[in-house]
Amino acid sequence: MIQMLRPTAISLIFIFFSLPAFCQSFGLQFSSHEAVQEKRTSFNLTPGKPACFDQNTDLQFDFMLRSNMPIYFGYLLRIVTDQNRNIDIVYNERQRLLNFITGEKFISCPVDSIGAFNQWNQLTIRFDTHNKTVEFLANGHALGKSAIETNDQLCCRIVFGANDLPGFQTADVAPFLIREIKITENKKLRYHFPLDENGGNEAHEQVSDKKYFVANPGWIAPMHQNWKKVYSTQTGSVPALAYNKEKDILYIISGDSLYEYSPRNDAIRITRLSEKRRDMAYGNQGIYNHINNKLYNFYIDEHSVSVYDTLQARWDKSFHSDPLTIFWQANKFISSTDTSLYTVAGYGQLHYKNLIQRYSFNTQRWDTIHPKGDFFMPRYLAALGMNASGDTAYILGGYGSKTGDQMLNPRHSYDLLAFDVRGRQFTKLTELKEPEHPFVFSNSLILEPGTDNFYTLIYPNDRFNSRLQLIKGSLHNTDYEPMADTIPYQFLDVESFVDLFYSPVSKKLLAVTLHTGKDTVTDVNVYSLNFPPNKMIAATTTATTESAGKWLYIIGGILLALAFSRIFLKNRKKKSEKTDPATDINHQHQEAAAPDASHLAPSITLAPSPAVDTTAIYLFGQFEVLSRDKQNLTASFSPLLKELFLLILLHTCKDGKGISPEKLLEILWPDKSSKDARNNYQVNIAKLKTICEKIGGININRDTGHLRLLAEEENIFIDYKRFAELTGGAYTINNQYVTALLELIQRGGFLQQLHYSWLDDYKSEVSGIISDIFVKYATTADPEANAELTLRFANAVFLFDQLNEEALVYKCKSLMILGRHGMAKDTFSKFAKEYRENYGVDFEKTFVQITGNS
Incomplete structure (x- = not known):
């Protein structure tokens, strides 16, 4: 029996009764088909015995579907009564229906996709124990009733997401969010789970003041509180930034490549230019024109604008590089009123600018605008944002002087002005109260849609090691408040740049920092934060200017x-x-792998590369040892000392016990007498200890009767140990995790140039782990959005197993998606040739079979 409410009626229910999506930023996010079955979210409200109710009972909660997921089918909730009758809420992706199921019957509710994805909606399951019925409601509106088999007392088990209830198991989880679970009996609150946790794997039930286990939780509050580094790279030039809000793509424009980062699926695509540009001029900037859907790179000093040709992967012109631009940190915007690019303010050669210049996309000519209205002080390090209609630009603060001369009383400014494009006029709207500790702004001001609120990043410009703080303010008053946590930022006005973007598709803020060092090598870091951001967690935080200004200190x-x-x-x-005794290396590993909150939210955000003052030992690729002061001591190891060192190191990392002297004698000197073998052992151990002293921070210890390599201090980086930490505990295989893993393994195969019989098991184990992770990632990742990363991963797998069939399949598929058809066929041909040479038979699959392309 199927009951279906009319679509018009349901649309009205969700439009007029749904809760605002952005009023609160807390709840529980459920991992769905993007994760392997073991990593999907489950929340069991009845982990021990069933919950029993004598009187009429309501189960109520807020829910929302996650955006931009590949698969939506799955369970939100399953209730199993003591008569083994199921009551479910399941989302039917194909028909866009929310199905409320009772046994073999269900009530279908058409859900408007916009409301379901962008708004919290309240669902209620109402049990009438007297009449033995269950009623389903959406936002207080009745959808329908069904009869249920139950005793006078209703006893049931209640599980959100995946469950392992006997006879009712399911791993099909819909990608959804929930919060504010409430169970009332006869209108009296029995259970209340706000789900406002910031971490861990337990949810607090407020009525009983107990905690309930949640498997693989995704807490929403930290996603709106903590900036997350989602991508970092280095370019050999001074890059520019641009953002395409329709396609949700952040562009990083470099001299030899175009980087496209998608916050929607956390994927990066790198396109190598068909014609490299020798130099990227200092002060060059980028912008995406949403009017003609083209990407531009421009250089104000030359009045030069270059457009990107997507088909040919090239820019139509280059700039003449000059180490000194006169428009550092200039602001820019595109106005739809006259289809033009505007550049505002800037700094160079000891002068601040209040110049407004315009480039017409129609005539391809530059001119200078002479604005009317209120005084616009020459400045740089200001924030600029555009309204939705494209006719008004808002400019906030900066650093400059009234005359423009750097020598004459430069100061910070906190005024907020509106520039009317049509009237060519500045109007001062307000001025933030001068804070106790001055700051400047990121290049962009984000205007919150439908409100007068704005967001931007602020930071002190009187120090190199600075921090960025997000603030929220209003276009019409002086108050503002700090939001979320901070971002590290290395600031030097002629070497650094920071910008802020808002993704309406992914509902995220993106902060991008650039720092150009020697030889124009630029560090690029991209951070994301779910929107809307939560307030900064600090007891002293208020909405006043003075208190907000104290956050940095x-x-x-x-x-x-x-x-x-x-x-x-x-x-x-x-x-x-x-x-x-010194700290045992393996003991440190065990601590890192302990199942605490920080480990369950994997430590993959930490860069696996060693710090500057860190002793480093590399086992992936070529064996290499670097001392604390970065001297390469690899040559200090003779072949025998190298094998001796590796035997002790790997056995220590394996189980912490190390290796016995007897085992070393058996492996290294099997053909010598016992006396000669021990003499060799003692001499070489003494030599190895001397080398360890040169390396610094490590020594060889025999306090347990076994030889172990011990770490005397924290600053020891061993890539194999880091690999064990990444792969040995609880982790989610996503783009960030894979990127961290690739930084370790892309150096090459495990001790690839060394061939010891005892080493084979280690190599086989490492290879197997990498292959398993690759398959799990490749089978769950979006093939198109993550083609570049899948390709990189496949190449890394081939470093460990040249005849890995899964790596072949996904490498060829990724190459085809990226348009590199010839390379895909060459890869297959090379693999097939090596396969026959090794096994004496032809590879059983064809190119068409593994790619689906001829």
Whole structure:
């Protein structure tokens, strides 16, 4: 029996009764088909015995579907009564229906896709224990009733998402969000789960003050509180940035490539230019024109504008590089009123600018605008945002002087002006109260749709090691408040740049920092934060200007206190360790792999590369050892010392026990007498200890009767140990995880140039782990959006297993998606040839079979 409400009626229900999506930023996000079955989210409200109710009972919660997911089919909720009758809520992706199921019957509710994805909707399951019925409601509106088999007392198990209830197991989870779960009996609150946690794997139930386990939780609050580094790279030139809000693509424009980052699926695509540009001029900037859907790169000093040719992967012109632009940190916008690019303000050669210049896309000519109205002080380091109609630009603050001369009383500015494009006129709207500690702004001002609110990043410009803080303000008053946490930022006005973008598709803010060092090598870092952001967590936070201005120093004080605490504890630890053995390398590994909150949210955000003052030992690719001061000591190891060192190191990392001297004698000197073997052993151990002293921070210890490699301090980087940490605990295989793993393994196969019989098991184990992770990633990732990363991963797998068939399949498919058809066929031909040479038979599959292309 199928009941279906009319689409018009349901649309009205969801439009007029749904809750605002952005009023609260907390809840629980469920991992769905994008994750392997073991990593999907499950929340069991009845983990012990069933919950029993004597009187009429309501189960109520808010839900929303996640955006931009590849598959939507699956369960939101399953209830199983003590008569083994199921009551389910399932989303039918194909028909866009929310099905409320009772046994073999269901009520279908057409859900408007916009409302379901962008708004919280309240669902209620109402049990009438007297009449033995269950009623389903959406936002307080009745959808329908069904009869249920139950005793006078209703006893049931309640599970959101995946469940393993006997006879009712399912791993088909819809990608959804929930919050505010409430169960009331006879209108009395029995259970209340707000789901406002910030981490961990437990949800707090407020009525009983108990905690309930959640498997693979995705807490929403931290996603709106903590900036997440989603991509980083280096370019050999001074890059420019642009953003396409319709396609949800962030462009990073470099001299030899175009980087396209998609926040929707956390994917990066890198297109190598068919014609490289020698130099990227200092001060060059980028912008995407939504009027003609073209990407531009421009250089104000030359009044030069270059357009990108997508088909030929080239720019139509290059710029003449000059190490000194006179338009550092200039702002820009495109106005739809006259189809023109405007550039505003800037700094160079000891002068601040208030110049407004215009480039017409229609005539391809530049001119200068002479504005009327209120005074616009010459400045740079200001923020600029455009209204939705494209006729008004808002410019906030900056640093400059009334005359434009850097020598004559330069100062910070906090005025907010509106520039009317049609009237060519500035109007001062307000001025933020001058804070106790001055700051400047990111290049862009984000205007929140449908409100007078704005967001931008601020930071002090009087220091190199700075931090970016997001603030929220209004176009019509002086108050503002800090939001979310901070982002590290290295600032030097002629070497640094920061911009802020808003993704309406992904509902995220993107912060991008650039820092150009020697030889024009630029560090690019991209951070994301779910929108709307939560307020900064600080007891002293208020909406006033003075208190908001103190955030930098509050945070600085906290960090300083933590630093002193760490130094104190470290010194204390060193004193206590004078008579104790040094810390065991494997012991450190076990701590890192412990299932605490920080590990369950994997530590893949930490770069696997060693710090500057870190001893580094590399086992992937070529064996290499670098001392703390970055001296390469690899040549200090003779072939025998190298094998001896690796035996001790790998056995220590494996189980912490190390290796016995007897085992070393058996492996290294099997053909010598016992006396000669021990003499060789003692001489080479002494040599190895000397080398360890040169390396710094490590030594060889035999306190347990076994030889172990011990770490005397924290600054020791061993890529194999880092690999074990990444692959040995709980982790989610996503783009960020794979990128972190690739940074380790793309150096080459495990000890690829060394061939010891005892090493084969280690190599086989590493190869197997990498292959398994690759298959899990490749089978769940979006093939088109993640083609570049899948290709990189496949290439890395081939470093460990040249005849890996899964790597062949996904490499060829990725190459085809990227348009590299010839390379795909060459890859297949080479693989087939090596396969026959190794196995003496032809590879059983054809190119068409593995790619689906001729």
